Amino acid sequence: MNTKVLDAFTQEHKQLLESELRTLVEKLEAPPIIKEAMHYSLEAGGKRIRPLLVFATLAAFGKDSKMGLLAASAIEMIHTYSLIHDDLPSMDNDDLRRGKPTNHKVFGDAIAILAGDALLTYSFEVIGKIPNEMASSQTKLQLVIEMAKAAGCEGMVGGQVADMEGEGKSLTIDELEYIHIHKTGKLLRYSVIAGALLGGANPxxxxxxSSFAHHLGLAFQIRDDILDLEGNPEVLGKPVGSDTANEKSTYPQLLSMEGAKEALQKHLDLAKQYLEKTGLNIKLLKEIAELIASRDH
Amino acid sequence: MNTKVLDAFTQEHKQLLESELRTLVEKLEAPPIIKEAMHYSLEAGGKRIRPLLVFATLAAFGKDSKMGLLAASAIEMIHTYSLIHDDLPSMDNDDLRRGKPTNHKVFGDAIAILAGDALLTYSFEVIGKIPNEMASSQTKLQLVIEMAKAAGCEGMVGGQVADMEGEGKSLTIDELEYIHIHKTGKLLRYSVIAGALLGGANPxxxxxxSSFAHHLGLAFQIRDDILDLEGNPEVLGKPVGSDTANEKSTYPQLLSMEGAKEALQKHLDLAKQYLEKTGLNIKLLKEIAELIASRDH
Structure with a gap:
């Protein structure tokens, strides 16, 4: 599934991103403990799917993918802040994330809250750091506005609230989609939009x-739900069945496993159809979509 | 002390601001509970000093002070998010704020954290809402960048971290100033800067x-420390002596009460001197400075 071209692209850009994230936090003049807490979670790894979408979208426009480095860093900071806050005892109360102790287990709840706040705040400054020769003030302002919408209570935060409110209830498929479109979908979509705005997309x-990313986000989430039931805990790096244990509604539960797999295929097909319509060089984006729909972790 | 002109200005602009804050949150498409939690703390009142500084700075430039409404709202959202997060059990663990139960006492810790996150995120979108005829994209982007710096770990968040780390220790005057310059000073300073950028200030x-606001911020904080020892708990709306109880270093403790009062006067004088140098119509800003240095709550 995963070709050598995408492999090399992923490898190269993950390294660039991780080095950029380190540099961005390192240069901050702030108490060492907060920088350490920010570093800790930024360096905890993960698939870096959002940054990869920024880079691959720029590549689709035939642009230098590295133009997306600051936008990708900002998005990864927002994703990371959301994980730190979600893991807190008063939220999901998770002790481990990607096999490492969660931020608050290492730094305490107060610093974890503040590290999340600092990452979220810094992400907007990071957008402002994009050099003028890469994007006009107008484009950067648009990136700021769209990022705030994707991350705020009309986006990710709203999805998290709905997710919490839905726990222990049996949801309809519409309620489940609301949660996923907002909790994970909006920031995934923004990653593509950011690449497109920097790449000079026409309306x-x-x-x-945007439609491509919408369906990609849903495919991503359905795959997540399937993996929680059928995945290999060793490859996954976490126990399976946690959704059932946490009384969370999932696609397989609402649609049956077969129905969930059909829905996944449907969203993957739609994503690829919208991609074809762009007339861009979509090779990498298509491979990322296929990878997301078939990933084992 | 407080003249009728400043009284009327304050009254009018507080009403405008509070109505704008209501409208801004009301129009969000988000789960009702998070909007309610955002409203709750935004409506909890307070002196609205930061918004007033935005408005009065615009007035100093002879501009329509209402041009600052969205920037002032964004700043008040950031101030409010910081209070919500600071009050959390894992931070200051306060049950009351301005005589009302704190956000987490009403909505629970999880929603309080998310309401803070949502307010912080929305504040950047709100800057983006400033009409183009009032500010260019470049000015709005500058407002975003400066706001992020003032609120993030090089500003307010950094100050909060240093404050937490300093509890129970005896600090030097430099360490105490670091805390105050960052924890409260940077956002107060940004309020003036925002008004100045919108007003078309020259370098x-x-x-x-900026120097005016720096000294104003220190005067504000020294007055706070003095009130914590000499204030009237009924006017103050909170018990006195809490800094001592929380083992916090204060100006009177480091400089004696007389020394603290001298330092307050020095910073007020410096603030006014920098104000005079601007060549602007500084009447209102000067009155606000005098009010901040002599306030009883």
């Missing part, structure tokens, strides 16, 4: 890429 | 207003 391309 | 005016 039609922007619309098709 | 010299910007520099003088």
């Amino acid at each position: 039609t391309q922007l619309e098709n890429l | 010299t005016q910007l520099e003088n207003l």
Whole structure:
């Protein structure tokens, strides 16, 4: 599934991103403990899917993918802050994340809350650091506004609230989709939009890429739900069946496993159809979509 | 002390601000509970000093002070998010704020954390809402960047971290100033800077207003420390002596009460000197400075 071209692209850009994230936090003039806490969670790894979407979208426009480095870093900071806050005892109360102790287990709840706040705040400053020759003030401001919408209570935060409110209840498929579209979908979509804005997309391309990312986000989430039941805990790096244990509604539960797999295929097909409509060089984005739909972790 | 002109200005702009804050949250498409939690703390009142500084700075430039409404709302959202997070059990663990139960006492810790996150995130979108005829994209982007710096770990969050780390220790005056310059000073300073950027300040005016705000912030904090010892708990709306009880270093403790009062006067004088250098219509800003240095709550 995963070709050598995407492998090399992923490898190269993950390294670039991780080095950029380190540098961005390192240069901050702030108490050492907060920088350490920010570093700790930024360096905890993960698939870096959002940054990869920024880079691959720029590549689709035939642009230097490295133009997306600051936007990708900002998005990864927002994703990381959301994990730190979600893991807190008063939220999901998770002790481990990707096999490492969660931020608050290492630094305490207060610093974990503040490290999340600092990452979220810094992400907007990081967008402002994009050099003028890569993006006009107008484009950077648009990146700021769209990022705030994707991350705020009309986006990720709203999805998290709905997710918490839905626990222990049996949800309809519409309620489940609301949660996923907001909790994970909006920031995934923003990653593509950010690449498109930096790549100089026209309105039609922007619309098709937005629809691509919408369906990609749903495919991502359905795959997540399937893996929670059928995944290999060793490859996954976490126990399976946690959704059932946490009384969370999932696609397989609402649609049956077969129905969930059909829905996954449907969203993957739609994602690829919208991609075709853009007239761009979509090779990498298509491979990322296929990878997301078939990933084992 | 407080003249009728400043009284009327304060009254009018507080109403405008509070109505704007309500409208801004009301129009969000988000789960009702998170909007309610955001409203709850935004409506809890307070002196609205930061918004007033935005408005009064615009007035100093002879501009319509209402041009600052969205920037002032964004700043008040950031101030409010910081209070919500600071009050959490894992931070200051306060049950009451301005005589009302704190956000987490009403909505629970998880929603309080998310309401803070949502307010912080929304504040950047709100800056983006400033109409183009009032500010160019470049100015709005500058407002975003400066706001992130003032609120993040090089500003307010850094100050909060240093404050937490300093509890129970005896600090030097430099360490105490670091805390205050960052924890409260940077956002107060940004309020003036935001008004100045919207008002079309030249670099010299910007520099003088920045120095004015720096000294104003220190005066504000020294007055706070003095009130914690000499204030009237009924007027103050909170018990006195809490700094001592919480083993916090204060100006009166480090400098004696007389020394603290001298330092307050020194910073007020410096603030006014920088104000005079701007060549602007500084009447309101001067009155606000005098009010901050002599306030009883």
